[in-house]
Amino acid sequence: MIPASFAYARPTTVDEALQAIAAGGEDVKILAGGQSLIPVMRLRLAAPETVVDITRVTELRGVREDGDSLVIGAMTTHHDVITDPLIAQYGKLIAEATETVADPAVRHRGTFGGALVHADPAGDLPAVALALDAEFVIAGLGGARRTVPATEFFVDYLTTALADGELLVEVRVPKLGSDWGVRYEKFNRVAQAWSIVAVAAAVRREGSRITEARIGLTNMGSTPIRARAVEAALVGADVSLETVTAAAAQAAEGTEPSSDLNAQADYRQHLARVLTRRAVTAAAGL
Amino acid sequence: MTLTEDPSTATPDAPAKEVGSARLRKEDARLITGKTTWTDNMVLPGMLYMSVLRSPIAHATISNLDVSAAKDRPNVVAVYTGQDFKDEQGSIPCAWPVTPDMVNPGHPSIAVDSVNHVGEAVAIVVARSRTAAVDAVEAIDVDYEPLPVVLDMEEAVKEGSALVHDHTESNTSYHFVFDAGEAGTGTDTDAAFDAAEVVVSRRFVQQRLIPAFMEPRSVVVGVTGDNYTLWSATQIPHILRVMAALTTGIPEHKLRVIAPDVGGGFGGKLQVNPEEILALLIARRLGKPIKWTETRSESLMTAHHGRDQVQFIDVAADREGNVKGLRVRLLADMGAYLRLITPGVPALGAFMFPGIYKFPAYRFECDGVFTNKVPTDAYRGAGRPEATFAIERIMDELAVELSMDPMELRRKNWINAEEFPFTTVAGLSYDSGDYEQATQAALELLGYDELRAEQARRRESGDPVQLGIGISTFTEMCGLAPSRVLGSLSFGAGGWEQASIRMLPTGKVEVVTGSTPHGQGHETAWSQIVADELGVPFDDVEVLHGDTAVSARGLDTYGSRSLVVGGTAVVKAAEKVVAKARKVAAHLLEASEDDLEFSGGRFSVKGTPGAGLAIQEIALAIFASHDYPEGIEPSIDAEAAFDPTNFSFPHGTHLCAMEVDTDTGFVKIRKYACVDDIGNIVNPIIVEGQMHGGLAQGISQALYEEAIYDADGNLTTGTFVDYLVPSAMDLPHFDTGNTTHAAPDNPLGAKGVGEAGCIASTPAVVNAALDAVRHLGVKDILMPMTPERVWRAIHQGGDGGARAAEGSNAYGGARTTESGIEEAAK
Amino acid sequence: MTQINVRVDGASYSDDVEPRTLLVHYLREQLGKVGTVVGCDTSNCGACTVHLDGESVKSCTVLAVQADGSEVTTIEGVADGATLHPVQKAFHEQHGLQCGYCTPGMIMASIDLLKNNPDPSEHEIREGIEGNLCRCTGYQNIVKAVQQAAGEMSSAGAHSVETTGAQA
Structure with a gap:
């Protein structure tokens, strides 16, 4: 199919982009990688009045260090994330999850920021961002910038804290050093499919003890979810299959996953427990 | 691991043979460079594009249809509704009235005043561009008055069910029976069951599948005066020509149908599509060329689906494991209408339920049932995968009941090599084979004993990942088909095939075949055959097909028939060419015909070394025709039609080793090995490719694919996001092999290979998963075996049961019961 | 416009x-x-x-x-005049296509895969083409074709072959 007609703007700076969004009328869509937006427009499930294509806003691309943080430009493609040396050093969990997104051709176009703003709870990056306590740097018209923590960024199904007229500029995540182990444990029916459930786990070990744990759950609710109970149970615990299994048993606590063609809610909750055990086991180096 | 000698090896006395050699395909050059012609590539001067408005409601009357706004859109040439064509569109033809009293409600190409499935055409915009047509469709206003939606076959056949078609008495289209006792091919079935020591009954579900050929359907109609040319991405240009002429009233001789390169079909393009008829009607009305190309979501929603049966099967046996009787009752979902061979698909399967086993008694019954869904029709195997699944699944169930090894049970009952030809309880004469030989080879290929040992170790240790091995020892009927047999089954056409050979003056050869390929490689294989028969170079042969103006007679490609029937027609035509050339050669060489030998493309005179003529020289001589025998025509070209006397019966043993993660229900094929006997092989790489592709589709039925409708009759698996066609990551490596027992009923000795992998593999995969977890109490798992279903079957019993989504009708609550057949017998 | x-x-x-x-x-x-x-x-x-x-x-x-x-x-644009790209040639020689409809995309994906990973394992090949569906081949011969092309391109020292633009 062919998308419905739309007005098209192709800014090259953030300021131009914000102006184009402001001038775009009632229904503006921001085209980042387009790998979700264009299919939806082809099926005419979306027919925006204006499309603001930010693929040429080069200032939004790339990964840099800022003290203890990695700063990932919203328009950095999945491919560039996977191949970035800083990500390889400090962002292994991001790399592992990004490698599972779609396929190589889609990863050449799809962007880190686009996937987060799309806020599909079945998408792989939101749970990772949440687990890492990412901070979302958002630009508004007139150059104003605000920072939103991940816990507040994902508001609902396909809904974020971005207001009309705003643009996600970059995402800050803490560097995880070599004392961290990570694992993105994804469960789907075929390689291309969205996650039925996935678990993003990062675990910091000191000797035989877990000192920090970050667990994010994909597709276990209308937004990504943090498995706080598991994290609490892990911190301070000795690294063993028993303690990990016991902690992971709490992975589904408080979740209200949906039922769809691939899984009913109770099965998703079961998977969350199994996959959390597997993710933490791997992340902890067991 | 072919167990025959390589026929391609040259000996001092005979030239190297093309047949049997691994020739690389001629077709590839244009396909790997992007230089081929797909129908959608065609552009004609003044061409208009049509876009179809489709019903979003499964069952409704159309109370208002306003196209005026669409007509006013820019670049729109015309907008049509069913009212515009109601007097000339006729009905999409159904060529297979399986019973004399079959109810065919008629199938309009475009709905006139009611719709019966989501996706049915309601209005058509014709515009100067694809974009303009698509845009204008959105401006059409339709009001529907919804009617009750009929989706579940088991509900649909109950007294008092809502009707799909209000002018029919029930939702049953036909009741088809084959009773071996009555046919004289077996004993009384009821008596066999009454006397049986053991009866095992099961209810199996063949889920609805979508052929999902990669090239979406596409149609272009060109108009020159009162002559029409229909290009279509079809498997059946010849059948389409006849049917389109009959349906539209365009005289057959004024209609030319061309199938250019066609991007896969798998039965899905064995159809007379509503859009083909509509494009012709519109081209006739406007006098302008018309193009229609579907989108993928349109294709999944409206191109015919496959399978969709509920099978009640029971088998009678004695305690020693000797089978005594087989009873099958099917509910087969027709969908809302009968398309080309919709009702015949289950009937074709009727004769294959006994499989390779010596059942003394057999009875088959099938109800064709209307529902408010897109019609079903042929999909790779068409009736035979369903039958093979049921028999191969229940043989495992019987083995469990008897505490026997499943292979031992099969051995005890299968036809032995020395018993061929063997007339089965269904009345078929199986031609040749050796099930034991194929089985032994497959067991070795799999590494059966080692995997069984590993299975025991995993079971012993309570490994969360359990291992199972599934068996499928199958046969199929191919080479469709002897025309008289098709006639006896009320099929609307014969099963012959046509070929002609044109000897060009420069020594090149044109072969015209009526068997139209869509990816199989006919051009290569037919060239190999002709190269051997005429002794001409492989590269000097051009194979022409798919255009009714070039290939006037043909019955096209389906049912693994091309090589067996169409290839044989090529052999027969070549024999005629040689016979005609022999007369000319004898004349020119001043020798008696009887003294001529033909070998390696050359006629030579026995006992006179050096004297001879190449067939190419004869072609040139007869082109000049200055000197040729009295009383013959000045041509050595020839034409032949071939009608087989029997089906062919490929067979094989397929083994699947499956890992089941009992924690998550995820299943993974560890190893897949199969050994197939498809008769003589013309081209081993093409054969292997056909096997791989068939395996992929059969495995995919077991694991991934299902067309799911919601409670309102909407297809929820309407894109490739939800209809899961496996990628390279989702399929295993296949280990394939062959045994060779030539088919006795055609000179090539070929049996057919296109459907084997698809027919055989599905039960092997399901049997493997069950073998892995049966000790945990699992008796059945519905297809596709989603992780959730496998997990539920292990941890909650039953067959994995209900599908998740609220409102889905995907046989969600169904449970396999031991008493299924009683329920079915009603 | x-x-x-x-x-x-x-x-x-x-x-x-x-x-x-x-x-x-x-x-x-x-x-x-x-x-x-x-x-x-x-x-x-x-x-x-x-x-x-x-x-x-x-x-x-x-x-x-x-x-x-x-x-x-x-x-x-991937062939060099009449000389096929090694991946095209390998698809032909390994019978990596039947109907040929997926083939253009499959070949383009395979060329990209080999650019990024000149010596892929079978698993890496399957991952590399997971975004390309084929309904005919069951993928096995496609995998073999990519393996053949990888071998030929690396032995020819050509795995850095320029994949943009025609190679006149």
Whole structure:
């Protein structure tokens, strides 16, 4: 199919982009990688009045260090994330999850920021961002910038804290050093499919003890979810299959996953427990 | 691991043979460079594009249809509704009235005043561009008055069910029976069951599948005066020509149908599509060329689906494991209408339920049932995968009941090599084979004993990942088909095939075949055959097909028939060419015909070394025709039609080793090995490719694919996001092999290979998963075996049961019961 | 309408397009580059894969206007005159195609895969082409074709073969 007609703007700076969004009328869509937006427009499930294509806003691309943080430009493609040396050093969990997104051709176009703003709870990056306590740097018209923590960024199904007229500029995540182990444990029916459930786990070990744990759950609710109970149970615990299994048993606590063609809610909750055990086991180096 | 000698090896006395050699395909050059012609590539001067408005409601009357706004859109040439064509569109033809009293409600190409499935055409915009047509469709206003939606076959056949078609008495289209006792091919079935020591009954579900050929359907109609040319991405240009002429009233001789390169079909393009008829009607009305190309979501929603049966099967046996009787009752979902061979698909399967086993008694019954869904029709195997699944699944169930090894049970009952030809309880004469030989080879290929040992170790240790091995020892009927047999089954056409050979003056050869390929490689294989028969170079042969103006007679490609029937027609035509050339050669060489030998493309005179003529020289001589025998025509070209006397019966043993993660229900094929006997092989790489592709589709039925409708009759698996066609990551490596027992009923000795992998593999995969977890109490798992279903079957019993989504009708609550057949017998 | 300038398979084009025109439709309908085909509407099947500035993309999920100023290589531009690209040759020699409809996209994806990973394992090949669906082959011979091409390209020292533009 062919998308419905739309007005098209192709800014090259953030300021131009914000102006184009402001001038775009009632229904503006921001085209980042387009790998979700264009299919939806082809099926005419979306027919925006204006499309603001930010693929040429080069200032939004790339990964840099800022003290203890990695700063990932919203328009950095999945491919560039996977191949970035800083990500390889400090962002292994991001790399592992990004490698599972779609396929190589889609990863050449799809962007880190686009996937987060799309806020599909079945998408792989939101749970990772949440687990890492990412901070979302958002630009508004007139150059104003605000920072939103991940816990507040994902508001609902396909809904974020971005207001009309705003643009996600970059995402800050803490560097995880070599004392961290990570694992993105994804469960789907075929390689291309969205996650039925996935678990993003990062675990910091000191000797035989877990000192920090970050667990994010994909597709276990209308937004990504943090498995706080598991994290609490892990911190301070000795690294063993028993303690990990016991902690992971709490992975589904408080979740209200949906039922769809691939899984009913109770099965998703079961998977969350199994996959959390597997993710933490791997992340902890067991 | 072919167990025959390589026929391609040259000996001092005979030239190297093309047949049997691994020739690389001629077709590839244009396909790997992007230089081929797909129908959608065609552009004609003044061409208009049509876009179809489709019903979003499964069952409704159309109370208002306003196209005026669409007509006013820019670049729109015309907008049509069913009212515009109601007097000339006729009905999409159904060529297979399986019973004399079959109810065919008629199938309009475009709905006139009611719709019966989501996706049915309601209005058509014709515009100067694809974009303009698509845009204008959105401006059409339709009001529907919804009617009750009929989706579940088991509900649909109950007294008092809502009707799909209000002018029919029930939702049953036909009741088809084959009773071996009555046919004289077996004993009384009821008596066999009454006397049986053991009866095992099961209810199996063949889920609805979508052929999902990669090239979406596409149609272009060109108009020159009162002559029409229909290009279509079809498997059946010849059948389409006849049917389109009959349906539209365009005289057959004024209609030319061309199938250019066609991007896969798998039965899905064995159809007379509503859009083909509509494009012709519109081209006739406007006098302008018309193009229609579907989108993928349109294709999944409206191109015919496959399978969709509920099978009640029971088998009678004695305690020693000797089978005594087989009873099958099917509910087969027709969908809302009968398309080309919709009702015949289950009937074709009727004769294959006994499989390779010596059942003394057999009875088959099938109800064709209307529902408010897109019609079903042929999909790779068409009736035979369903039958093979049921028999191969229940043989495992019987083995469990008897505490026997499943292979031992099969051995005890299968036809032995020395018993061929063997007339089965269904009345078929199986031609040749050796099930034991194929089985032994497959067991070795799999590494059966080692995997069984590993299975025991995993079971012993309570490994969360359990291992199972599934068996499928199958046969199929191919080479469709002897025309008289098709006639006896009320099929609307014969099963012959046509070929002609044109000897060009420069020594090149044109072969015209009526068997139209869509990816199989006919051009290569037919060239190999002709190269051997005429002794001409492989590269000097051009194979022409798919255009009714070039290939006037043909019955096209389906049912693994091309090589067996169409290839044989090529052999027969070549024999005629040689016979005609022999007369000319004898004349020119001043020798008696009887003294001529033909070998390696050359006629030579026995006992006179050096004297001879190449067939190419004869072609040139007869082109000049200055000197040729009295009383013959000045041509050595020839034409032949071939009608087989029997089906062919490929067979094989397929083994699947499956890992089941009992924690998550995820299943993974560890190893897949199969050994197939498809008769003589013309081209081993093409054969292997056909096997791989068939395996992929059969495995995919077991694991991934299902067309799911919601409670309102909407297809929820309407894109490739939800209809899961496996990628390279989702399929295993296949280990394939062959045994060779030539088919006795055609000179090539070929049996057919296109459907084997698809027919055989599905039960092997399901049997493997069950073998892995049966000790945990699992008796059945519905297809596709989603992780959730496998997990539920292990941890909650039953067959994995209900599908998740609220409102889905995907046989969600169904449970396999031991008493299924009683329920079915009603 | 928006004007775009694109280099496709070594030739330069300047055209007016509607912003909503998909790159694949621009290639097929305005440039006649019908070697690249459309197989789905959700970017799942990969039949339309081309290289955009040297990277594989699904041309049904890129707007033509987004290719403005870029270099596009399609299946029609990978051979060097009459000499097939090693991946094309390998698909032929390993019988990596049947109906051939997925083949243009599959070959473009495979070339991209080998550019990034000249010596892939079977698993890496399967991962590399997971965005391209084939309904005919069961993938096994496609995997073999990519393996053959990898071998030939590395032994020829050609695995850094330029994949953008025609190689005149």
